[in-house]
Amino acid sequence: MEVNAFIPCFIDQLYPKTAANFIDILKKAGCEVNYNPEQTCCGQPAFNSGYWKEAKTMAVKFLTDFSEAKTIVSPSASCTGFIRNYYERLLTGEAQLNKFKQLVPHIFEFSDFLVNHLRFTDFQAEFNHKVTFHDSCAGLREYGIKKEPRKLLENIKGLQLIEMEDTTTCCGFGGTFAAKFHDISAAMTEQKVENALKTGAEYIISTEASCLLNIEAYIKKQKLPIRAIHLADVLASS
Template sequence: MDVQLFIPCFIDQLYPSVAFNMVKVLKKAGCNVKYNANQTCCGQPAFNAGFFEEAKSVCKKFLEDFKSDDYIVAPSASCTGFVRNYYGKLFENSSLVHDVKAIGERIYEFSDFMVNVLKVEDIGASFEGTATYHDSCAGLRECKIKEEPRKLLAHVKGLQLIEMEDTTTCCGFGGTFAVKFNPISVAMADQKIGHALDTKAEYLISTDMSCLMHIGGCASKKGAPIKSLHLADVLASGWEE
């Protein structure tokens, strides 16, 4: 199966290992992975900040960059959810409406694609440790993902997953929300970190590096003994290509 990669801006710039690990897992699952180096942003930052015309320009480029019929897989429910749920609003009644509908049906968050398209739950990973899982807002509410990452983690040898209290509550990042409303954002992260620490887990795992960046930064500043890991990092552990 041919698969196009969409690598979000912040993963490209700050956490490239997450992208490489996702590629490693997809290849083991039998995918022919392709990467269009012309890709840039999905347009979400501009859209969320209220710059709709600027967002449309970026989104048009995204539609052009991914106009093949291949599945598109991203290590981010946030970006995937934006393309699926908001491109239609931006391009309503435009000549691109059919392209928007088609791309919304082809783009998948990584765990959703693994479980619901490839029908793979056990990739042969092993990872020693205890972990708790954070449901990102975009994963739950925009991509309807909850059981998919848990099914994948349940097959990781050596990993014990412990559910934390209020796992579905927002971590406080929300993109520009963390900048505009910093005290509220940090308080929400502190609550999330507290629930994670209550489980005595060593690691906090999620599908969204944006959430993990925020939680991990706040945890580091507090000196909290918990490490953030993307799902792809866990699934790529314990085996060689």
């Protein structure tokens, strides 16, 4: 199956290895992967900050960059959910709206795509660690994934998943929320990491790199015995 990889700017700039592992995973699942190097941000940061004109510019560029795409897969439910749920509002009255409506049923977050569409869940991965899982707000509520990442984790040799308390509670990142309301954000991150530590896990896994960056910053600052890692990196382990 031919797919087009959408690598969000956050992952491209800060977690390039995760992007490479994501593409390798799609190939292992039997996909022929296309990557357009002209792609950039989906426009979500601008939109969430009230800059809708700038967000519309990014939406038009996204549709231009993926004008030939039949299927788009991304390692971020946040960006994918934003595109699915808000581009129509941004593009109302624009010529690109019809193009978006044709494309939107074929835009997927990668765990959803692997589990529900390809029915491919076993990558012969091995990860001999206790882990816990953080459900990102966008993944859980905006895109609608929960069982899919866990289904993929079930088939990883040596991995022991221990669910934390309040796994569906926000980690405190929330994009610009972490900058505008730093004290509240830091308290939420502390609670999230403390709940993870109570499980005895060595790693916090998530599908959202932005959440992981926020969590990882707190862990490093406090010198805590736990690490943050993206699901794609775990699936690529051996």
